[in-house]
Amino acid sequence: MSDAAIDPRSLRAPPKRPIRLSWSDERVRAIVWQVLVVGVIGFILWWLWSNTVHNLEVRRIATGFGFLGREAGLPIAEHVIDYSPTDTYFRALLVGLLNTLKVAVIGIVLATILGTLIGVARLSKNWLLAKLAAVYVEVIRDLPLLLQLLFWYAILQGLPGPRQALHPAAGVFLSNRGLKLPWIEWQDAHSFALLACLLGAVITWLYRRAVLARQMQDGQPRRVWPVALGLMLVLPIGVWFAAGAPWAVDWPELRGFNFRGGLTVSPEYFALLLGLVMYTAGFIAEIVRAGILAVPQGQWEAAQALGLHPGQVLRQIVLPQALRVIVPPMTSQYLNITKNSSLAVAIGYQDIVSIANTTLNQTGQAIEGIAIIMLVYLSISLSISLFMNWYNARIALVER
Amino acid sequence: MSDITLNATAAAPEAAPRSPPISQVGLLAWLRANLFSGWLSTLVTLALAYLIIRWAAGFVEWGILNAVWSVPNNQTQACRDLKGIGACWAVVTEKHRFILFGTYPFEEHWRPALCILLFIGLYVVSAMRRFWRKELAFVWAGVLALIGVLMWGGVLGLPYVPQERWGGLVITLILATFGLAFAFPLAILVALGRRSKLPAIKAICVLYVELIRGVPLISLLFMASVMFPLFLPEGMNIDKLLRAQIAIILFAGAYLAEVVRGGLQALPKGQYEAADALGLSYWQKTGFIILPQALRLVIPPLVNTFIGFFKDTSLVLIIGIFDLLTAGKTAIIEPAWQGFGIEVYVTVGAIYFVFCFAMSKYSQGLEAELNRHRRR
Numbered sequence: 006m007s008d009a010a011i012d013p014r015s016l017r018a019p020p021k022r023p024i025r026l027s028w029s030d031e032r033v034r035a036i037v038w039q040v041l042v043v044g045v046i047g048f049i050l051w052w053l054w055s056n057t058v059h060n061l062e063v064r065r066i067a068t069g070f071g072f073l074g075r076e077a078g079l080p081i082a083e084h085v086i087d088y089s090p091t092d093t094y095f096r097a098l099l100v101g102l103l104n105t106l107k108v109a110v111i112g113i114v115l116a117t118i119l120g121t122l123i124g125v126a127r128l129s130k131n132w133l134l135a136k137l138a139a140v141y142v143e144v145i146r147d148l149p150l151l152l153q154l155l156f157w158y159a160i161l162q163g164l165p166g167p168r169q170a171l172h173p174a175a176g177v178f179l180s181n182r183g184l185k186l187p188w189i190e191w192q193d194a195h196s197f198a199l200l201a202c203l204l205g206a207v208i209t210w211l212y213r214r215a216v217l218a219r220q221m222q223d224g225q226p227r228r229v230w231p232v233a234l235g236l237m238l239v240l241p242i243g244v245w246f247a248a249g250a251p252w253a254v255d256w257p258e259l260r261g262f263n264f265r266g267g268l269t270v271s272p273e274y275f276a277l278l279l280g281l282v283m284y285t286a287g288f289i290a291e292i293v294r295a296g297i298l299a300v301p302q303g304q305w306e307a308a309q310a311l312g313l314h315p316g317q318v319l320r321q322i323v324l325p326q327a328l329r330v331i332v333p334p335m336t337s338q339y340l341n342i343t344k345n346s347s348l349a350v351a352i353g354y355q356d357i358v359s360i361a362n363t364t365l366n367q368t369g370q371a372i373e374g375i376a377i378i379m380l381v382y383l384s385i386s387l388s389i390s391l392f393m394n395w396y397n398a399r400i401a402l403v404e405r
Numbered sequence: 406m407s408d409i410t411l412n413a414t415a416a417a418p419e420a421a422p423r424s425p426p427i428s429q430v431g432l433l434a435w436l437r438a439n440l441f442s443g444w445l446s447t448l449v450t451l452a453l454a455y456l457i458i459r460w461a462a463g464f465v466e467w468g469i470l471n472a473v474w475s476v477p478n479n480q481t482q483a484c485r486d487l488k489g490i491g492a493c494w495a496v497v498t499e500k501h502r503f504i505l506f507g508t509y510p511f512e513e514h515w516r517p518a519l520c521i522l523l524f525i526g527l528y529v530v531s532a533m534r535r536f537w538r539k540e541l542a543f544v545w546a547g548v549l550a551l552i553g554v555l556m557w558g559g560v561l562g563l564p565y566v567p568q569e570r571w572g573g574l575v576i577t578l579i580l581a582t583f584g585l586a587f588a589f590p591l592a593i594l595v596a597l598g599r600r601s602k603l604p605a606i607k608a609i610c611v612l613y614v615e616l617i618r619g620v621p622l623i624s625l626l627f628m629a630s631v632m633f634p635l636f637l638p639e640g641m642n643i644d645k646l647l648r649a650q651i652a653i654i655l656f657a658g659a660y661l662a663e664v665v666r667g668g669l670q671a672l673p674k675g676q677y678e679a680a681d682a683l684g685l686s687y688w689q690k691t692g693f694i695i696l697p698q699a700l701r702l703v704i705p706p707l708v709n710t711f712i713g714f715f716k717d718t719s720l721v722l723i724i725g726i727f728d729l730l731t732a733g734k735t736a737i738i739e740p741a742w743q744g745f746g747i748e749v750y751v752t753v754g755a756i757y758f759v760f761c762f763a764m765s766k767y768s769q770g771l772e773a774e775l776n777r778h779r780r781r
Contacts, residue, residue, distance in 0.1 A: 039605040046609060053636040060635045131446045132439035133453050147761035148754050149716035152730055156754070159746030163488075344621035351723055358623055371631045378624045386619040 057372070072368045073098070079363050081355050083271055094364055101360030102381055108277055108356065109343040109385070115282045116342060117335075120289025127294050138290065145287035151348055154280040158352045161272040167263050176256050178264060184275055185257035188268035194248030198241040205236030273354035277346065285342050289335065296331035297323070328400050336393035343385050347378075357381050468492045475499070481741050488744070496745040497752045500736040504753065507572015507727045513564065517575040520552045524578045532767055545586060552579070568644050572727030574756065576646070580718040580728065584653040585711060591654065592661030597691060599662065600669055610662075617659035622720050625652040630724040649721050657714050664706045668699035704775065708768035712761050719757075729753055 170180035257267025365374030471491025484493035598610035
């Protein structure tokens with residue numbers, strides 16, 4: 006387009022006329038309309054801004070983010086990184102952000118798994134299973150998420166105390182103090198093993214790419230799984246043995262009025278995660294179902310006619326086509342989980358919104374508090390969008 | 406089927422009498438095909454049937470057989486004794502007026518009740534295709550004005566009721582309906598603006614939509630509750646409900662705009678060009694040619710967005726506005742009724758479900774009907 010001399014379309018373009026100062030000239034109208042709209046919106050914004058500045062002066066509220074360095078003095082029950090009330094507001098907000106991410110990331114993974122299972126169940130040939138999945142989807146989607154969260158929280162709070170805790174399996178206790186699970190005592194050796202596993206995954210991925218490139222040239226299929234097994238399982242175990250093979254399980258046990266040891270899932274976090282996962286799974290199920298139905302029956306039959314075995318049919322033929330339909334709406338569901346995790350404030354899980362809200366109540370820095378919330382969510386939304394767009398472009402149909 | 410024909414050709418004529426073919430019709434055949442088609446299917450059916458029966462029996466026992474339906478003057482001991490064994494529906498019997506109408510004066514409860522009926526009537530009329538005409542907009546304006554008069558009072562001999570005392574289901578319906586009534590025109594303008602050739606207008610619309618869709622509704626509600634007072638000149642104050650309403654309108658506007666934009670994009674380009682060829686102005690083209698077709702295309706997703714948005718009005722709980730869910734949550738704050746949250750939430754959930762399920766079924770039916778002409 007930039008090279009106008011070559012582009013044949015430019016030859017057919019109407020010749021440039023000089024702008025006449027008349028309402029009948031389209032360009033004049035365009036400029037007038039835009040100036041008008043921008044002017045009105047600009048005026049409204051300026052008016053709001055000047056009011057705000059005036060009000061802040063009257064109320065003697067200093068603007069700026071200086072308060073972030075002050076001591077927060079707000080206790081946070083759950084924190085991924087070290088935190089004490091004597092830390093700064095900045096660290097408190099960071100803890101809140103990590104709490105948001107903790108629920109969002111785990112929620113996305115679990116909701117995807119549950120939603121896929123329910124979506125596939127809705128297509129089952131078993132009438133009872135299909136109907137049950139349909140009823141689940143319909144009911145869960147027609148109730149407000151906040152109501153569901155309050156409901157789960159009420160149920161968890163109505164559980165018996167630690168002394169009469171439900172005890173479904175060894176080391177698992179469910180009481181009004183939350184869920185208690187056994188957990189291995191984490192040591193350096195475990196971190197090394199995890200690191201080795203991650204490294205193995207990266208190398209496996211590179212190896213798979215190389216193998217596929219070779220296969221494209223000579224048509225010989227090669228096995229990837231022995232390498233994957235070696236790198237992702239044998240190597241980490243080897244590292245763990247080399248580090249002395251430490252192994253100790255931290256069992257939760259009742260001491261006095263509460264449990265000691267083990268991994269604690271607080272009732273707030275549990276209710277939030279449960280509500281988010283069950284709610285979003287209802288939507289994801291519908292997306293998955295639509296995606297699978299979008300692959301024509303002929304594709305299944307053609308793949309079978311080629312002699313592919315069922316796993317290959319699903320992996321090589323059906324999934325790549327279904328994913329094209331599934332990924333864009335799935336992106337908005339992932340964004341929804343992240344945004345909906347902000348409902349944590351209603352049941353007392355301290356996520357970024359809850360902590361920013363407390364901060365703005367304590368310091369009176371309303372504008373900065375809201376700005377922080379919005380900035381955090383905008384950046385999370387943008388990152389998820391970018392990643393999913395990249396993934397979508399990767400799996401998109403390559404047309405000639 | 407093919408098996409039977411194969412057997413028939415292979416079998417000798419004088420062979421022993423064969424068993425009759427497996428029935429293809431009837432209840433047994435249906436059961437075999439849909440519930441017991443293989444060992445895995447049979448296993449799943451039996452496991453699910455067991456779970457469903459157990460759960461249903463448990464629910465009936467808790468919710469009906471062992472339930473307490475009413476208690477005399479807040480004496481909840483009978484309920485407390487049955488905690489975990491039977492439901493305490495007495496909390497709903499006792500508090501249903503509060504859950505539905507909030508703190509509205511008791512003698513005037515007929516007014517919000519009438520408003521709820523008016524809202525439902527408005528939805529039903531709007532849902533009927535034969536009323537999809539321009540006059541419907543006037544009906545909406547008329548009914549909404551009437552609801553305003555009924556709620557506030559102060560005229561026609563109705564005592565004045567300040568807005569702080571409104572509450573319950575009617576607030577949920579007000580937030581959702583007024584939200585839709587104002588967000589929809591806004592959404593159309595923004596959607597048109599986003600497809601506009603004028604760069605400044607397009608940029609403003611894109612910025613608005615992406616900004617709103619990138620942040621949770623809660624942050625907008627917080628903004629409305631704590632930041633909005635700073636925006637206005639001194640002395641001027643807008644009440645909390647209206648501020649939340651504005652936040653909801655801005656929020657819904659962005660989401661509806663994307664749905665409308667989908668309709669504008671789905672319309673064949675020829676329609677735009679034909680309108681231009683007729684020499685229509687931009688607004689004539691948009692009003693007479695484009696919008697009537699584009700909006701019709703997106704009615705089902707619009708209804709779905711509206712369902713989402715009806716549910717989202719419950720978020721005003723967080724800034725302390727007395728909608729249905731807040732009223733339910735507040736009803737169990739009183740010490741006598743503490744701990745009966747599940748009963749209240751089930752009831753409130755049932756109310757939300759009735760509204761959303763009706764809309765959802767309507768949307769599905771409409772989609773099937775509107776798509777019928779394409780399947781000829």
